[in-house]
Amino acid sequence: MNLYESFRLALRALTANKLRAALTMLGIIIGVGAVITLMSAGQAVQNYVTDQFRGIGSNLLFIAPGQFASNRRGGPASASTGGKGLTNGDAEALRDPLAAPDIAMVAPELTGAATIKYGSESALFSVSGVLPEYSTLRNAYPEVGSFINEQDQAAGSRVVALGPDVVKKLFPENAYPVGAIVRIDDVAFKVVGVMHAKGGSGFGNEDNVAFIPLSTAQTRIFPSRGGRGDYHVSLVYVQAVTENRSNAAAQEIKEIIRRRHSIKPGDEDDFSVVSQADILSSFTDILGALTVFLGAIGAVSLLVGGIGIMNIMLVSVTERTREIGLRKAVGARRRDILAQFLVESVVLAVIGGIIGIVLGAFGSQAISLFNKDIRPVLSVNAIILATSVSAAVGLFFGIYPAARAASLDPIAALRYE
Amino acid sequence: MAGPVIRLENVARLYRLGDEEVQALRGVSLSFYPGDMLSVMGPSGSGKSTLMNILGCLDRPTSGSYWLDGEEVGQLKDSRLAAIRNRKIGFVFQTFNLLARTTALANCELPLIYSGMGQRERRERATAALAQVGLGERMHHRPNELSGGQQQRVAIARALINRPAIILADEPTGNLDSKSGVEILRLLQQLNQQQGITVLIVTHDPFVARHTQRIVRVHDGQVVGDDAVAQPLVAGEAVRPSDAALAATV
Structure with a gap:
């Protein structure tokens, strides 16, 4: 008996008991559907994050005071240790085209939390003292009005460009905030612009920030000086x-700042330089691990589905004992019977797998309902994986029942009631 | 005269049930010739089922030799035996053993699937075999749409399909009413007389046995009688005599 015959036979046996076949497939359908949905979702989020970073610009570096407690791939600077801190002088030193020929732009920033008050509304926001370059460097542009300019910085003006979320919280709807006076930690500031909404990104919500000139922040809002009387950033x-x-x-950067901080050769840096690529790769690592983990959860239901197939195949072998006896009596060899039942369980699993893929495709589309910026990706890898895994599940869990059928004694099988 | 289609020489079959040994057959020697129509009779436990299983290549003798169609088949391995069953033996069972949900035609084709025959040739041969047993009109019916007699005809067509050396019929009329039973006997007689097919019927019914030319009696694993029937009955022409009369004649 050839494979084509076995295949026809399997289809006939399965259509003879459609409800049972459908219920048996359900485990595989759910398993494959889950694997596809979860893996596609993981892939989609990964793509989304990568795109977000790409938007920031991949030639961007960050210098933060202190050493990250963990290694370079440690992620956000949550565990930075003290050190001298960075100052305006450090930032200025980096502008030296001779010592740092590969640096195009430098933008120091001093950020803290401050209460912003407008009329009777007030709330705690992130306030960043920045230079005009920040706008170009971080792709942050005003929607209305203007950003901080050179004169503001030079004069230490009390002007502020508000993030759209700040405006939403403090101002009534349809208000025009440009020109209004707000109080930041009880200092009066004039609103010169409202920033374009960027949405959440890898670095928290940038729409929830108020930008003031760096000089103003250092003198009036967060005054803090280093050892040489230089302001901190x-x-x-x-x-x-x-x-x-x-x-x-x-x-x-490392050479210049080490020299400025008088760090002896062999001693550790008291600052960290993190590149966009570092952050991106640690995010990708985390998301990759998460995707694998989600896939593993789906794989568990595939396993359960496989056990379901084995169960039903065993029942089916018992039910069809007489049929097996007859087939053997008219000339079926052991391997003919083995092939018949094995093909049946593989067909069962693969049909389940295909339905699961369709289901998973819909499931992965559904992820864009949560965040329309996340474009669903139907991962081809996941489809190949799911199909081959479900075939393997059918084969693996079909072997035992099929071997049992093949080894039946035809005499006993023919008499079986 | 051609050589025997079946030759058993001192065939014994020993079963081990735990510590106990059961001698199902103790030295049976028999020969059947092409064109024979004979019956094997014996009470239950006599070993006639074991004999049938060995003749049908479903079981192997513990000792002794079995030649089928000139080939020593007593000690072949399973896959060879399966091929022999496929080509040389046609089984007819008491309970028909047709595949439910499958048409008469497909049931008939079953042995040919395992012969590796192509679909078209299978269909042609199955159609011819069904026509031969008088079911040409009903070949697309499923077993549950056929009467018992018709189902047994399908089974006989299936047995015939590979042109076997012998048809082994195990109580072929056991599940049929007497009218259908007689029709099946007539069909078997026709196949035997018109086409020279060797037919062996295992039965406990003396009336059935009287339709064959020779009756082999088995008791306690041994052949206790092997007699030609003086005047075999022609199925359908004889009225079933009383049991007492039957017992006397056979």
């Missing part, structure tokens, strides 16, 4: 001339 953004000069730029 909390972060320095550096843009390398091109993406592939990022590493060279990072090296130059």
Whole structure:
């Protein structure tokens, strides 16, 4: 008996008991559907995050004071240790085109939390003192009005560009905030612009921030000086001339700041330089692990589905004992019977797998309902994986019942009631 | 005269049930010739089922030799025996053993699937075999749409399909009313007389046995009688005599 005959036979046996076949497939359908949905969702989120980072610019470097407690791939600077801190002087030193030829732009920032009050409304927001370059470097543009300019910085003006979420919280609807006076930690500031909404990104919500000139922040809102009487900054953004000069730029940053901080050779840096690529790769690692984990959960239901197939195949072998006896009597060999039942369970699993893939395709579309910026990806890998795994499940869990059928004694099988 | 289609020489079959040994057959020697129509009779437990299983290549003798169609088949391995059953033996069972939900035609084709025959040739041969047993009109019916007699005809057509050396019929009329039973006997007689097919019927019914040319009696695993029937009955022409009369004649 050839494979085609076995296949026809399997289809006939399955259509003879449609409800049972459908229920048996259900485990595989749910398993494959879950694997596809979860893996596609993981892939979609990964793509989304990657796109977000790409929007920021991959030639961007960050310098933060202190060492990240963990290694370079440790992610956000939650565990930074003290150190001297970074100052305006450090940032200025990086502008030296001779010492740092690969650095195109430097933008120090001093960020803290402050209460912003307008009329009777007030709330705690993130307030960032920045230079005009910040706008170009971080792709942050005003929707209405203007951003901080050179004169504001030079004069230490009390002007503020508000993030759209700040405006939404403090101002009544349809109000025009430009020109209004708000109080930041009881200092009066004039609103000069409202920022364009960026949405949440890898670095928290940038729409929830108020931008003021760096000089104003350092003198009036968060005054803090280093050892040489130089004002502190909390972060320095550096843009390398091109993406592939990022590493060279990072090296130059290290040399310059180590010299300025008088760090002896062999001692650890008291600051960290993190590139966009570092952050992106740690995010991708986390999301990749998450995707695998989600896939594993789906795989458990595939396993359960496989056991369901084995169960039903065993029942089916018992039910068809006489049929097996007869087939053997008229000339079926052991391997003919083995093939018949094995093909049947593989067909069962693969049909279940195909239905599961269709279901999973719909499921992965559904993820865009939660966030329309996340484009669903139907992962081809997941489809190949799910199909081959369900065939393997059918084969693996079909072997025992099929072997049992094949080894039946025809005499006893023919007499079986 | 051609050589025997079946030759058993001192065939014994020993079963082990735990510590106990059961001698189902103790040295049976028999020969059947092409064109024979004979019956094997014996009470239950006599070993006639074991004999039938060995003749049908479903079981192997513990000792002794079995030649089928000139080939020693007593000690072949399973897959070879399966091929022999496929080509040389046609089974007819008391309970028909047709596949439910499958048409008469497909049931008939079943042995040919395992012969590796193509679909078209299978269909042609199954159609011819069904026509031969008088079911040409009903070949697309399923077993549950056929009467018992018709189902047994399908089974006989299935047995015939590979042109076997012998048809082994195990109580072929056991599940049929007497009218259908006689019709099946007539069909078997016709196949035997018109086409020279060797037919062996295992039965406990003397009336059935009287339709064959020779009756082999088995008791306690041994052949206790092997007699030609003086005047075999022609199925359908003889009225069933009383049991007492039957017992006397056979």
